[in-house]
Amino acid sequence: MGAGRVGDALAERAYEPVIGLEIHVQLSTRTKMFCGCELSFGEEPNTRTCPVCLGLPGTLPVTNAQAVHFGLMIGMALGCDPAPRSIFHRKNYFYPDLPKGYQISQYDIPLARDGRLGDIRIHRVHLEEDAAKLVHAGASGRIHGAEASAVDFNRGGTPLVEIVTEPDVRSAAQAAEWLRLLRVTLRQLGVSDVNMDEGSLRCDANVSIRPVGETTLGTKTELKNMNSFRFLERGVNAEIARQEELLREGGTVSQETLHFDPRTGALSPLRSKEEAHDYRYFPEPDLVPVAPTEEMLERARSALPELPAERAERLERDMGLAPDTARRLAFRSDLGDFLEEALAADSEADPEAIANWVVGELVANIGDADPADTKVEPQALAALVKMVGEGTVAGSAAKEVLAILVADGGHPAEIVNEKSLGAADSDELAGIVDQAMTDNADAVEKIRAGNDKAIGAVMGAVMRETKGRADGGEVQRLIRERL
Numbered sequence: 389m390g391a392g393r394v395g396d397a398l399a400e401r402a403y404e405p406v407i408g409l410e411i412h413v414q415l416s417t418r419t420k421m422f423c424g425c426e427l428s429f430g431e432e433p434n435t436r437t438c439p440v441c442l443g444l445p446g447t448l449p450v451t452n453a454q455a456v457h458f459g460l461m462i463g464m465a466l467g468c469d470p471a472p473r474s475i476f477h478r479k480n481y482f483y484p485d486l487p488k489g490y491q492i493s494q495y496d497i498p499l500a501r502d503g504r505l506g507d508i509r510i511h512r513v514h515l516e517e518d519a520a521k522l523v524h525a526g527a528s529g530r531i532h533g534a535e536a537s538a539v540d541f542n543r544g545g546t547p548l549v550e551i552v553t554e555p556d557v558r559s560a561a562q563a564a565e566w567l568r569l570l571r572v573t574l575r576q577l578g579v580s581d582v583n584m585d586e587g588s589l590r591c592d593a594n595v596s597i598r599p600v601g602e603t604t605l606g607t608k609t610e611l612k613n614m615n616s617f618r619f620l621e622r623g624v625n626a627e628i629a630r631q632e633e634l635l636r637e638g639g640t641v642s643q644e645t646l647h648f649d650p651r652t653g654a655l656s657p658l659r660s661k662e663e664a665h666d667y668r669y670f671p672e673p674d675l676v677p678v679a680p681t682e683e684m685l686e687r688a689r690s691a692l693p694e695l696p697a698e699r700a701e702r703l704e705r706d707m708g709l710a711p712d713t714a715r716r717l718a719f720r721s722d723l724g725d726f727l728e729e730a731l732a733a734d735s736e737a738d739p740e741a742i743a744n745w746v747v748g749e750l751v752a753n754i755g756d757a758d759p760a761d762t763k764v765e766p767q768a769l770a771a772l773v774k775m776v777g778e779g780t781v782a783g784s785a786a787k788e789v790l791a792i793l794v795a796d797g798g799h800p801a802e803i804v805n806e807k808s809l810g811a812a813d814s815d816e817l818a819g820i821v822d823q824a825m826t827d828n829a830d831a832v833e834k835i836r837a838g839n840d841k842a843i844g845a846v847m848g849a850v851m852r853e854t855k856g857r858a859d860g861g862e863v864q865r866l867i868r869e870r871l
């Protein structure tokens with residue numbers, strides 16, 4: 389077989405991406421992981437430090453009990469088994485953001501392992517400390533002619549939980565979708581701000597590809613610190629494309645850490661990926677193992693709220709909502725809460741109708757805002773949806789009423805009266821339809837001749853005349869009745 393034939397065979401191969409995610413979550417404890425310094429929220433650089441988190445000789449770390457509690461909550465929420473006794477290790481590497489010369493992390497026995505969130509298995513959940521932050525001064529901060537960087541140690545020692553998935557993700561879109569689920573789950577737990585812009589939720593992706601049908605894993609590369617869902621998706625897609633091209637050309641993928649530049653879409657190597665032994669992990673001699681007591685486990689278990697995945701399932705099962713609607717309401721707990729309050733106000737309310745108004749028209753009005761921060765009351769939305777169902781207000785007029793409810797509050801029935809937005813009654817409507825058909829005789833002829841689109845002209849005339857107080861379906865029925 390000639391080289392050309394081999395090349396053709398390679399080019400025809402279909403590849404499957406295999407993706408695993410590593411997520412770092414900054415915990416919202418009051419103090420740092422191993423010292424009493426308060427966490428920093430944009431304070432002056434190097435004002436939240438002490439000898440422990442600056443790594444001065446002779447200091448001793450002490451484990452933050454609240455961080456362990458949050459870590460256990462996360463592990464349990466992800467369906468993991470907490471280890472009876474997990475230990476801290478020193479992960480050694482030299483970098484200016486690490487004053488001790490090592491990071492305290494966990495290695496062979498993590499806090500919790502073997503869980504699942506949605507359709508992705510969780511490999512492990514462990515505790516560690518964050519590194520300090522490097523501030524690159526650029527050309528303005530030259531020292532001896534070289535561009536200087538400064539270190540802000542405020543972030544150093546912030547408690548982190550690292551979550552590592554199994555390589556179960558098969559596309560960039562699935563990675564972003566799953567990260568959204570993880571983020572709302574963590575937010576619901578109240579253990580972190582989960583703000584990707586500010587770095588309290590950071591995601592790395594391990595990406596490899598393999599021929600479809602192959603079961604062994606290809607060589608993976610690591611994409612570091614994707615700080616938005618969109619960048620994660622774009623970065624992973626770019627890396628899959630890069631690896632495919634490499635393999636199709638007969639090349640090989642080398643194990644390395646890559647940086648994705650969202651502005652240019654380019655991937656550039658940061659460093660060749662370290663193996664675990666490069667870090668010379670060894671047990672941290674200054675810390676006792678984390679051995680959760682039955683009481684600690686129970687406290688973590690009872691602190692778990694209903695999680696988004698569970699809520700979506702319940703909304704689907706008990707209220708008969710469409711899976712997508714249920715997910716949208718569960719993933720934004722403020723919307724889910726609003727729906728459930730609206731339903732509580734009226735035992736005969738139609739969950740599906742109200743849910744559709746919440747994820748549709750209400751979100752169109754309020755965007756990302758919490759409906760509880762707007763003027764519209766859940767009971768008011770329930771009453772409005774009921775009026776639509778009974779035909780006392782038409783859909784388009786109801787949208788107008790909702791906009792008023794969001795801006796000013798009030799009761800839908802009163803707004804409908806005040807603004808004369810009530811549905812036109814059938815006699816009134818019949819008269820308006822007759823008039824519109826007379827005024828648009830051309831269009832009526834076209835409809836009769838089989839051009840169904842011409843009905844738009846007649847309907848438009850009726851809608852203008854009634855100022856949206858007529859139900860579109862009803863108007864169409866009346867027109868057809870008269871053809």
Ligand SMILES: [Zn+2]
Nearest residue numbers: 423425438441
């Ligand atoms: Zn400190």
